[in-house]
Amino acid sequence: MPTTATRRILITGATGYIGRRLKDRLLQRADLQLRLLVRDPNRLRPEVRQRVEVVQGDSFDATALQKALQQVDMAFYLIHSMGSGPDYAARDRRSAEQFRDACIAAGVARLIYLGGLGRMENASEHLRSRLETGAILSARPETLQTLWFRAGVILGAGSASFEIIHHLTQKLPVMLTPRWVTTRTQAIAVEDVLTYLEAAIDLPAAGNWQIDIGSEPTDFRGLMQAAAASLGLKRWLIPVPLLSPKLSSYWLMLFTPVPYSIAAALVEGLKSETLVENDHAKQLFPTIVPRTLPQAFQLALQELESDAVLSRWCDSSAGEVCDLSPPADPKALVYRDCRQFALAGLTPARVFSQLCQLGGAAGWGGYDPLWSLRGMIDKLMGGVGLNRGRRVPAQLRVGDAVDFWKVVDLRPNKRLLLLAQMKLPGKGWLEFVIDDDWLIQTAHFFPKGLGGRLYWYLVMPFHALVFERMGRRLLAQAAKMPAS
Template sequence: MHDDQKKQTVLITGATGYIGRRLVQQLRLRPEYNLRLLVRNRHKVQAALIEKMDIREGSTFDLGSLHDALDGVHTAFYLIHSMGSSDDYAARDRTSAENFRDVCIATGVKRIIYLGGLGVRGDASEHLLSRIETGEILSAKPGEIQTIWFRAGVIIGSGSASFEIIRNLCQKLPIMITPRWVRTRTQPIGVDNVLDYLESSIALDHQDDLIVDIGSEDLSFQQMMEQASQVMGLKRYLFPVPVLSPHLSSYWLILFTPIPYKLASALVEGLKSETIVQNDNSIRFFPEIKPFPFRETVRAAMRELEQNQVLSRWCDSSAQQACDIREFDTPEGAILRDIRIVPYRNGEQPANVFRAVCALGGENGWFRYNFLWRVRGTMDKIVGGYGLNRGRRSGTELRMGDALDFWKVVDLKPGKRLLLHAQMKVPGQAWLEFDVQENQLVQTAHFLPKGIMGRFYWYSLVPLHYFVFKDLAKAVVDSSRYFQNE
């Protein structure tokens, strides 16, 4: 206990997001730190870590929980942003950053470490400008607390939004008519390098505020696409034209990538502006870190995908619908249901049935009527939803908060229950529940309609539900035999 009191306590916010999950895994191996996480829902933390780590529930908008989380902290990571969450996301980001900074000062935190985006105020997009404002707010009181502000452009790693866009476009389109912004310059950086910078900044011997721009070689988005294609062994041709507006470009992205419209629109706006390193502080203060070339970061990301080792994804904790899964983890209020009960008739084992349930979706598909699921996914993408091609992080494993096509895992009881909440565009709330019992599988589609349109939506799909849901429940039980010898 005495040794623990000598250790520095490090707080990570955004610990269930893309960068946060990976930073937690990296820092938990450092014995000199006591690691503390501030999360909205502790159940979204990896199950293996819940009992091994100091986890505080709350948010930057709840000052009481924020005081509790920051009490006794030496260094605090701020890995929060509200990109695409609502029309007032910029105001929310400002309030969040102000609250965090002020409570850090009040509780005696020594250092804030923030990861923002590259760009300059003059031509920054609305979302990049919000990231810049967040950095300015966090570092607005240099006499009272130190802030180390990292600024990164395109982050490349398995599961990152930028990498998913590049990978999907390269793999699906041999010839691309592209907008002019593909020639915009940026300096991409591998996610492993980003984590190294963040980790090294905890013990950095520097007293004043610091802005550190990080990135590798200077490339255009077109050059990144061409180099990524070569790494994948593909030959691709890009033809930039001036007629694709940002609006059309966003639809172009959502049709061929897992990215929903709001996020695609924000990314396209950002890609119109150059995101180039403006200082050499990464070399001056972190000379031991050598950014990997772009090709190497793509190879590393592809290896993780091929080996089913994707630790986090861009949609893990996005500020989109059902980000806080606690709000959606119970379907008791639903008034419309489709219930399918499939008895075990051929010696099926409940454990294997549950494994079959957890293997649904993504590249594994949805059995006999998979084409209907894909049609529904395409319709969802067209109206700005996630669609089916968001896929899944792992081909065999699910965890709380995982994205699964246009669903989100909101409850998971190993060997017993999987509850999915729909993130598709529907006039109401929808869930799909699998209850694995000793002698049967009970599959229930729950729906809470919103007004007359919600009821019309449900009843118009009843004929399709009869075939699709009936087949799904039966096929899950039948497919469980493939797991018997594993």
């Protein structure tokens, strides 16, 4: 429990892209006691759960909010609902109001919020919602101090913006680009964002502050060129007037890991300038100097190359793209394809280690053209497709994305359960259970209507190929692993 000299900090959104990284950074400080408000505590690493206080719930749960904010000195609000449905803006407003009022009732001294740069009069729907959230959280300065940080494009391994820029730059030597590539912006490295957020805890200033943060001004063409230079590549961007926002969204969806819904929201936002409008960052934090664009890209690439990606854009629990369903009860599902493979002397640890390397660049055990075709079909239907990849090549945690699957249950050396996030006429899971001397591999499917049932029987011949090969290849690869 915290001592009298220790401040208690609440982090919301602690399993999202920024929240995960901020949590890990603040855990290094002995003068802080962290409390996390999360929907699913299983998404936190066991060693993290031992070092923090965890309250299960969300910002719409009044009881959970009251419990989470009790005796809290400062709270980080890192929540947004983009991707949760067409009413996400209304949900954002309601969430912000309830959280602000709960902070006031609990006597919280300071609320720290990270939103986006931009102006309300020409902002996209997504950005307008972030601006409204900041205004709502800041609306009671007489009873609650709010530090409202505003950032534009955040560059870091795993961020949606970085992954889009990185994939396009890698794959396309020549790009036909829409007019919005000339929109002015000020990007910032994710590490600099975290530095500002941490520094806000110790800031002696009183009153509400809107703090705009970013590196040097550029446009999105400049971001692409900086990314190409960091990769040692030369790229040509040719603006054309024919690419509408909808066509641009499909273009991003096909060549990058993001699904159509995320791509459309980002493209809409790229039409508005996102520039720093005040010097409060320099005034309040004179020792923090944001990295240049080349430095930001190099840092992100180093994180990728060292397999040290702490979080990704799809870690968030908002919306079906990143949604986590509870672990499934296979007995409740209608259709199953179950295959058993003898371990033949292999230890459960070896087999489980190989399971945790599925997907991404390693593939799914063979028949790669069939997997690629399924991924392309999913992309064309507005799904996430295969090229979302993995956070790191050889480790998994609950909540990780693996191509068009999501890890929903992971029990070391015993069970791995993946939720299908491709477009389906129903819900699907892929389960691996290590039981005694057997690997039991089961595809579960809960169909929706007649179309779901027809779908299952149509794909059964392909299952016979890919799932049988997958299980055998897993054990063959495990047998080749060096003895530990």
